Amino acid sequence: MKKILFLTILSVSGVLHAQTLFHNDDHISEVKLVFEQQNWDHILDSLYVAGDKDRLLAAAWVDGVYYDSIGVRYKGFSSVSVDRTKNPFNIKLDYVLDQSHFGVDKIKLGNVIQDPSFAREIVSYKVARNYMPASLANYCNVYINNNFWGVYTSIESVDKSFLAQHYGSSTGSFIKGNPTKVDLNGENSNLSNSLGKDSTDYYEFYELKSDIGWAPFYNLIDKLNNDPAAIEEVLNVDRTLWMHALNYTMVNFDSYIGYAQNYYMYEDKNGQFNPILWDMNQSFGSFRLTDASDFFRGFTVEEAKTMDPMAHVNSFSVHPRPLITNVINTDQRKRMYFAHIRAIVREHFANGAYKNELEALQDLIKTDVSRDSNKFYSYADFLANKTSTVQDFVAYPGITDLMDERSAYLLNYKGISPNGAPSISVPKDVKNKSNFQVTTVVDTASAVYLYYRDQSGAVFSRVEMMDDGGSGDNQAMDGVYGVVVPTSGKNIDYYVYAENDSSGTFSPTNAAYNFYEIREVKQLVVNEFCASNSSVIADENGDYEDWIELYNNGDTSIHLLGYTLSDDLNDLAKWSFSDTSLGPDAYLLIWADDDDEDGPLHTNFKLASGGEAIYLSHQGEVVDEITFGGQTTDVTSGRYPNGTGPFVLMEATPAAFNNGQRVSVTAIDKHTFSIFPNPLTGRFYVESDMNGTAILMNAQGQTVLTTKINKGVNVLDASLLSSGMYFLSIRNETGVVSKKIIKQ
DSSP: OOOOOOEEEEEETTTTOOOOOOOOOOTTEEEEEEEOOTHHHHHHHHHHHTOOOOOOEEEEEEEEEEEEEEEEEEEOTTTTOTTTTSOEEETTTSSSSSBBTTTTOOEEEEEEEOOOOSSHHHHHHHTTTTTTTOEEEEEEEETTEEEEEEEEEOOOOOOOHHHHHHHHOOOOOOEEEEEEOTTTSSSOOOSSSTOSSOOOTTTTTEESSSSHHHHHHHHHHHHHOOOGGGGTTTTHHHHHHHHHHHHHTTTTOHHHHHOOSSSSOOOOTTSOOEEEOOOTTTTTTOOOOOOGGGGGTTTOOHHHHHTTTTTHHSBBBOOOOOOHTTTTHHHHHHHHHHHHHHHHHIIIIIIIIHHHHHHHHHHHHHHHHOOOOOOOOOOHHHHTTSSOEEEEEEEEEHHHHHHHHHHHHHHHTTTTTTTTOEOOOOOOEOOSSEEEEEEEEHHHHHHHHEEEEESSSSSOOEEEBBBBBSSSSTTTTSEEEEEEEEEEOOOOOEEEEEOSSOOEESTTTTTTTTTEEEEEEEEEEEEESSSOOOOSSOOSSOOOOOOEEEEEEEOOOEEEEEEEEEOOOTTEEEEESSSSSTTTTTTEEEESOOOOGGGGBBBBBBTTOOEEEEEEEEEEEEEEEEEEEOHHHTTEESHHHHHHTTTEEEOOOSSSSSOBBBBBOOOOOOOEEEEEESSBBEEEEESSSEEEEEEETTSSSOOEEEEOOOEEEEEEOOOSSOSSEEEEEEEETTTEEEEEEEEE
């Protein structure tokens, strides 16, 4: 009889995420923009004033890799001015060509206005990522036409790639709380229903980022305002409490808690909307306006230190804040909200950990900040603002001065204070074929609950744990709480919550984004995948297709009949294996080419290079999975150590042992090629100094020709093409270079 082994680990969101080589806050990236027009700044100013989102064609070097035919415009609103030299940029690498920088196709560069310390945004996102999905962030040295333009922040876009990586889908309703114009005397994007029942009335205040989705979004607004008792049907309440906890702890008022803006809402596969933080550059008290009762005209630095985390609840709001008042509307949710604040304060601020982060970040960039002649504050202000208030048009609080006193205030706040809060020991669990049992020692609690699920990404169910001697615990009233839950699922996610009359506590403390996992030791795993394959390995027909590698960790063969692969959690049986066997310590490549007529190892779906999910299932139950963000051509993600480890970006090893050779970004020489004749009529010649793939695209961005290019002279034929403008790009693993072609 096969013995089933289980192990329990602590997991962040329970999903293995591929890494990024660009958004990395322990180094400074380099972005060099090249504009052909000498008046590029005037053109960008004009586009901004016109209010449209057109872009200026340019080229860029990103960490030494060259990208042609990119699109550039300014980013944001309040941080942009035609009178400023250092404006923020929104760079679209795939503006004309299908290209990305190691999975990043859009680079958003902030000009670090409103922050003399240069650290607010990076630190805020770094803290937030411990508790909910939040953008990666790093620094960039930006050059324009070989002139150093300054130190910028780069924030990961909240886009389809982000959604796919964190939610396993990107097709749900996706809304940005982003009023066309922020009204300091208006409701902005506050999610009230005062605008009526016609979705067109909401267009001015909310930006639809998905193809469709107004109907479910209005349903959220309707329930939030008219039926808050049923709000959990359409809202991830725990994620909402975390957003408010982060904003109030770090005094981030350029957000929902201030003038109701700068956030996203995404509807996941459970039909629940999830709030997502955005634009945290004015955290730590840099923005001090709010329409909450006592401070509707703004608050001072000293008042920021003792800002009530229940301001919109304990007093009143000039304009409704239903995402606060109708969510933190029960004693239990208030205790949960306070438990989240306690976790943030104790794990990052009261222990001084954030000071080490500040020190390391400023040390990283200080040399470059000193030579940034376009920065908005002096170098002395940069150094001082870490600890002391810098006075400019407004007072920018010293971060440590603010947060040391705020931490002390919050940890003395009733319900947040650790004094009297329940304590929970690390739970112990046992899993067998039909149920699982959890026990834990809890002190000073009146109620203890287990939250659990046996399907990844599903909504957690709740059951009360008992100290009665009959629930898998030891003896009645001995402080050991237990519960036995029937389940046939092999994999379990769970966390514990305990409360008394005044306080609540979670285990782990950053639940539900973080939780305990019970996992069957996997014999069959997804070991490596390539979502954009142009030259790594060809299938039996000579085609370069997406591929998924399976690996057998065990010492016995596995018969794959009954196993399925899919990229859709709602359709796990999208593609089924034939009666194939995989021996011990063996690998199997499956071609994800949406062409299952090519053979038994060709699926009926492709992998999305922009990010999605892979599910390996057996008889309807997921046995392995990964969600991933944007991928780069010929760069794979694989488990390291082989077969068991987390996924890392690596050099491809199809059907072979993952050796952990990480992909690195190195500076390269700019490639060149020439085309003659140009304009052309039929056959033409391409002389290149690189081997690669040539892609010819029309003015609409449609690919009309793809072929291999060798170093030297190559002959191509355009005689069948219509007259007009085209772009020819040559790409390989080190970059892309493009030229314009005119067909007569």
